[in-house]
Amino acid sequence: MKKVxxxxxxxxxGVASSTVSFVLNGKARKMRISETVEKRVIxxxxxxxxxPNQLAISLRTGKSKxxxxxxxxxxxxxxxxxxxxxxxxxxxxxxxxxYCSTENNASKGKELINMLSQRQVDGYLITPAPxxxxxxxxxxxxxxxxxxxxxxxxxxxxxxxxxxxTEAVSQGMAHLFDRGYKEIGFVTVDLDVIQMEERLDGYxxxxxxxxxxxNKDIILKIPYTHQRDxxxxxxxxxxxxxxxxxxxxxxxxxxxxxxLESINRLKMAIPQDIAVISFDDHDIFRIYPPGITSIxxxxxxxxxxxxxxxxxxxxxxxxxxxxxxxxxTAKLIVRGST
Amino acid sequence: MKKVxxxxxxxxxGVASSTVSFVLNGKARKMRISETVEKRVIxxxxxxxxxPNQLAISLRTGKSKxxxxxxxxxxxxxxxxxxxxxxxxxxxxxxxxxYCSTENNASKGKELINMLSQRQVDGYLITPAPxxxxxxxxxxxxxxxxxxxxxxxxxxxxxxxxxxxTEAVSQGMAHLFDRGYKEIGFVTVDLDVIQMEERLDGYxxxxxxxxxxxNKDIILKIPYTHQRDxxxxxxxxxxxxxxxxxxxxxxxxxxxxxxLESINRLKMAIPQDIAVISFDDHDIFRIYPPGITSIxxxxxxxxxxxxxxxxxxxxxxxxxxxxxxxxxTAKLIVRGST
Numbered sequence: 001m002k003k004v005x006x007x008x009x010x011x012x013x014g015v016a017s018s019t020v021s022f023v024l025n026g027k028a029r030k031m032r033i034s035e036t037v038e039k040r041v042i043x044x045x046x047x048x049x050x051x052p053n054q055l056a057i058s059l060r061t062g063k064s065k066x067x068x069x070x071x072x073x074x075x076x077x078x079x080x081x082x083x084x085x086x087x088x089x090x091x092x093x094x095x096x097x098x099y100c101s102t103e104n105n106a107s108k109g110k111e112l113i114n115m116l117s118q119r120q121v122d123g124y125l126i127t128p129a130p131x132x133x134x135x136x137x138x139x140x141x142x143x144x145x146x147x148x149x150x151x152x153x154x155x156x157x158x159x160x161x162x163x164x165x166t167e168a169v170s171q172g173m174a175h176l177f178d179r180g181y182k183e184i185g186f187v188t189v190d191l192d193v194i195q196m197e198e199r200l201d202g203y204x205x206x207x208x209x210x211x212x213x214x215n216k217d218i219i220l221k222i223p224y225t226h227q228r229d230x231x232x233x234x235x236x237x238x239x240x241x242x243x244x245x246x247x248x249x250x251x252x253x254x255x256x257x258x259x260l261e262s263i264n265r266l267k268m269a270i271p272q273d274i275a276v277i278s279f280d281d282h283d284i285f286r287i288y289p290p291g292i293t294s295i296x297x298x299x300x301x302x303x304x305x306x307x308x309x310x311x312x313x314x315x316x317x318x319x320x321x322x323x324x325x326x327x328x329t330a331k332l333i334v335r336g337s338t
Numbered sequence: 339m340k341k342v343x344x345x346x347x348x349x350x351x352g353v354a355s356s357t358v359s360f361v362l363n364g365k366a367r368k369m370r371i372s373e374t375v376e377k378r379v380i381x382x383x384x385x386x387x388x389x390p391n392q393l394a395i396s397l398r399t400g401k402s403k404x405x406x407x408x409x410x411x412x413x414x415x416x417x418x419x420x421x422x423x424x425x426x427x428x429x430x431x432x433x434x435x436x437y438c439s440t441e442n443n444a445s446k447g448k449e450l451i452n453m454l455s456q457r458q459v460d461g462y463l464i465t466p467a468p469x470x471x472x473x474x475x476x477x478x479x480x481x482x483x484x485x486x487x488x489x490x491x492x493x494x495x496x497x498x499x500x501x502x503x504t505e506a507v508s509q510g511m512a513h514l515f516d517r518g519y520k521e522i523g524f525v526t527v528d529l530d531v532i533q534m535e536e537r538l539d540g541y542x543x544x545x546x547x548x549x550x551x552x553n554k555d556i557i558l559k560i561p562y563t564h565q566r567d568x569x570x571x572x573x574x575x576x577x578x579x580x581x582x583x584x585x586x587x588x589x590x591x592x593x594x595x596x597x598l599e600s601i602n603r604l605k606m607a608i609p610q611d612i613a614v615i616s617f618d619d620h621d622i623f624r625i626y627p628p629g630i631t632s633i634x635x636x637x638x639x640x641x642x643x644x645x646x647x648x649x650x651x652x653x654x655x656x657x658x659x660x661x662x663x664x665x666x667t668a669k670l671i672v673r674g675s676t
Binding site (some may be wrong): 046047064066068073074075076077080081083084087096097098099100101107111112115116118119120257260261264283284286287288289 | 402412419438445
């Protein structure tokens with residue numbers, strides 16, 4: 001690779017070398033360089049394959065301009081989309097992102113945090129697995145920039161961005177009641193994380209508000225480490241054992257997809273035999289006939305807010321980082337299944 | 339976090355400290371330690387939250403036990419599943435994986451390689467974006483472990499693992515001809531990468547073998563940076579302008595999903611009005627009525643083989659790394675759409 005210098009880029013972009021230097025060091029805003037010029041310089045630098053000696057910069061500034069993102073499972077479309085959006089968003093601030101999955105295993109989460117620390121990332125975006133409290137607490141104590149996403153840890157005082165899970169499920173339940181459904185089963189995952197508890201709370205609260213007596217038989221908790229076929233069987237059994245059910249509320253999109261398979265196998269019609277609503281949208285729900293009603297998380301807003309909060313922490317000169325809790329609103333997308 | 343020592347682990351696992359040390363340094367096989375003991379030690383170490391001082395190990399061994407995975411777009415289920423499987427597979431060798439997306443942008447790919455190098459990863463798994471030849475060549479010249487996945491670069495001599503794209507499309511076309519379809523449109527992406535060229539070659543070869551004259555009007559190349567609605571419109575227009583079409587072959591799963599939306603909008607029935615087949619399977623295809631026929635890539639086999647090849651390179655003591663080219667066979671999954 002031929003080396004391209006800041007001077008070369010300045011010439012190509014028709015600006016002063018100092019301007020290029022400010023832009024590439026993320027100081028365009030501070031130095032009141034116009035967005036047009038900033039954009040042009042970045043474009044020219046990128047096309048020319050300019051790459052500053054990051055190691056030298058890291059040594060000088062103590063910053064690596066890299067963020068670490070730890071998700072639950074990159075194989076799940078919600079986390080994959082979240083990762084992609086965070087990657088795009090961080091790029092706007094001149095940061096790169098490396099990511100990895102915990103698969104909800106706290107030991108793996110701990111290892112990943114250690115690995116990222118040793119790779120010297122500047123900040124962490126984490127969807128914490130159960131029992132990661134101590135590891136997150138340690139990052140907070142070390143005053144490392146951290147933002148939790150999708151869930152939070154009640155015992156740890158750290159910034160987080162998530163949706164109002166309880167409220168969103170209540171809204172979905174209200175919609176089902178409005179449409180005349182009364183016998184509503186709830187399918188969730190057997191996992192001790194706050195956002196799943198909040199979703200169940202939303203279900204229980206909605207029943208109680210309607211004066212409906214709780215029937216524990218129609219709440220199905222599927223093991224997180226289920227095999228696909230096992231889960232499909234469990235949901236089918238729920239439907240067979242409870243013929244009075246007229247609707248199913250799935251607490252996550254991957255459970256709803258398994259549920260669609262169960263309903264298919266039983267040759268039940270949606271929504272005539274059983275109505276379906278899912279937390280988290282999915283490509284499938286838009287096109288699967290008759291369309292599956294879902295609660296859509298604002299993935300883009302979550303990504304933007306989480307990155308912005310982390311950037312504030314990364315750039316902060318305060319001796320103690322402050323904590324911000326953001327709760328965004330999910331959106332009910334009504335389709336043919338309810 | 340309380341520090342746990344190798345001695346503590348040895349006591350908990352009921353083995354000698356040297357055994358623990360060998361296992362945790364990935365020398366169990368070499369030192370003929372049984373798999374049962376190895377597994378127990380790893381389990382105990384993990385539960386105890388033991389984490390070796392990786393930076394110290396890196397300095398001593400020059401190895402970070404971290405692999406860098408660069409995919410096209412983590413938001414695409416094929417790459418997300420691939421990433422997840424590679425992560426699981428690498429873990430078996432005691433390696434962690436960090437990943438990032440190029441979005442088919444060569445400059446971004448170059449930056450990511452640089453970033454990973456400076457974070458000192460031991461090896462690279464890369465789905466190269468167009469025009470990344472020079473960057474990959476440079477890694478090869480530096481004798482860095484590299485394995486390409488999903489595609490290769492004809493001009494660069496480097497190990498790769500992919501499926502036989504041409505052969506797989508031929509097989510899909512033969513299936514369509516067998517079922518009596520004759521007017522088969524091809525929907526692909528406007529992107530200069532070898533695996534897409536090979537898929538198109540498979541289509542063209544199959545037509546020519548059948549003595550069918552090429553009609554360029556029924557080959558649709560959708561821009562990679564399409565907006566969803568634009569693409570749906572383009573596919574709908576292809577169908578409207580060519581009422582003679584009795585089948586559509588989609589060169590990727592995300593194009594097929596857009597195609598299903600187009601077919602929906604036109605209120606055409608699958609397979610009565612139009613048959614559908616897609617390269618790459620997807621959750622949607624299994625459950626979307628009447629089931630969508632697809633060509634399934636052996637994601638697990640690709641991941642296993644790619645990691646195994648990379649591990650050989652990482653552990654190699656040869657002065658020049660050897661090159662291995664692996665072509666795996668994709669599998670035709672026939673469903674109701676053809």
